Amino acid sequence: MINASIKWLALIGLAFFISSCTKPEPALLKVQGQTMGTYYQVTYVLSSEQTSNKQLLSNELKELIDLQLELVNDQMSTYRPNSELSLFNKSNSSLEVSDATVKVVSKALEIYQQSGGAFDVTVGPLVNLWGFGPDKKPNKIPDAELIEQTKQGVGSQYLSIEGNKLIKAKPDLYVDLSSIAKGYGVDAIAEFMEAKGINNYLVDIGGELRASGTKLNQQPWTLAIERPGNGQNVQRLLHIGNSAIATSGDYRNYFEADGIRYSHTIDPKTGRPINHKLVSVTVIDESSMVADGLATAITVLGPKDGLEFATKLKQPVFLLTKQGDGFIESFTPEFEQYLVEEK
Template sequence: MISSSIKWLALIGLAFFISSCSKPEPQLLQIKGSTMGTYYQVSYVLSAEQVSDNKLLTKQLQAKIDEQLELVNDQMSTYRPQSELSLFNKSEKELVVSDATIKVVSKALEIYKQSDGAFDVTVGPLVNLWGFGPDKKPNKVPSAALIEKTQQEIGSQYLSVEGNKLVKSKPNLYVDLSSIAKGYGVDAIAEFLSEQGITNYLVDIGGELSAHGTKLDDVPWTIAIERPGLGQNVQRLLHVSDNAIATSGDYRNYFEFDGIRYSHTIDPSTGRPIHHKLVSVTVIDKSSMVADGLATAITVLGPKNGLEFATKLKQPVFLISKEGDKFIETYTPEFEKFLVKEK
């Protein structure tokens, strides 16, 4: 009886010894939340050594990520009356703002110049006029006179950065960074994760992405370009590790009036929704902020001018145009290396 008890205790002790000596395994974790009027999702890999670090577990890490995203909203949201951007829009001339807001506006102005005005963060009054902003949708297409009048209220040439100040030369100028701020938010979270020592992650805010490293077992992050139209069909698969990606398209956000479809993307040069065959633009860059802004600019420029613009920049860009019932894809030479080869 004593001998059996000793053997049983010995087995328990051995099991405990084996258990205590077993090493933690790397883990793939995921955080989900909402921000900027859309969703966010962060997938990240912890090494065996990092698994025991409590501050890197999902609950603790999400609290820090939410803080980062709240800060971006407090800086750049037009839906928050006391955000830096809202206060600037209410001002008549200038406002001191954070380095982050200066960075985003400076990049917006750079893309504005590169694209000959196709990307314009002051286009908000026209967006509202056509019913795609927070204002109520119109019950008829705006008159040419009203469009022309509203066009006189916009123009990034009236916006500038002077040190840590945003400055406008038109008192009523209204700036909306929604076409580039999500990308900045992705970059901010990616930088934060890297600062925590996390080197393998995928950050997604409303479809704007940043991918670094790999998933578990060195499996690459795979990104899908959606085929425009109904359903969730995949046009192409990409491997974009250590890069950011943004997609712009007019196939989801639009309205129809008298049988005519009006896109949510406004061409500042005409004051009207874009009207061409380009329906989706995907841009790859080291910065999601840059990719976000360029995707919008190329969408406005259209299939021919957009491809020429991307080619001139030597930017990895993938375009989908609709011709009849078919979707036609074109892309710059720099994009090809990211495509997953079809088997």
């Protein structure tokens, strides 16, 4: 009886020894929430050593990510009356702002110049006029005189930067960074993850993404270009490596009046919604902010001019253009390397 008990205790000790020597396994974790009027989701991999760091686990990391995103909103949201951007829009001439806001406005002005004015962050009054902005109005078509009158207050040529000061040449100039700030938010979270020593992640804010490293078992992050239409149809699968990707499209946010479809994307030159058949633009870049802004610029330019613009920049860009009941694909040579061959 005593001998049996000794054997039993020996087995218990052996089991404890084995379990205590077992190494922690790498873990795939996910953090998600709401920001900038949409969702965000951060998927990331912790190494076996990192799993013992409680600060890197989902609940703790979410609090820190939320703080980062709140800061971006406090800087660049047009929906928050006391954000830096809102205070600048209320000012008559200038306002001192953060390095982050200067960075985004500076890039917006650069893309404005590159695109010949197709990307214009001062187009907000026209967006509002058509009922797609913070000042939402009934779905109706503005008259031509009102459109021309509103256009007089629009133009990034009236916006400049000196140090950390944003300056407007027209007192009523209104800046809306919604076409580029979401991408900046993705970059900010990606840089935050890397500062925490997390190098395998996928950051997604409302469909603007940035990837780094791999999933578990060294599997690449696989992304999809959506085919416009009903349901979640996939047009193409992608492996983007350590890059960012942004998609702009007019197939979700629009209204119809008298049988005509009006897109939420406004052409600054005409003051009216775009009316070409380019329905989706996907851009890959090192920066989600850059990809976000370029996707909007190319959407405004349209299928022909947009592709020529992307080709000139040697930018990886994929376009979907409506033709009859289907779509035509076109892309720059730089984009082809990211396409996944379907089996």
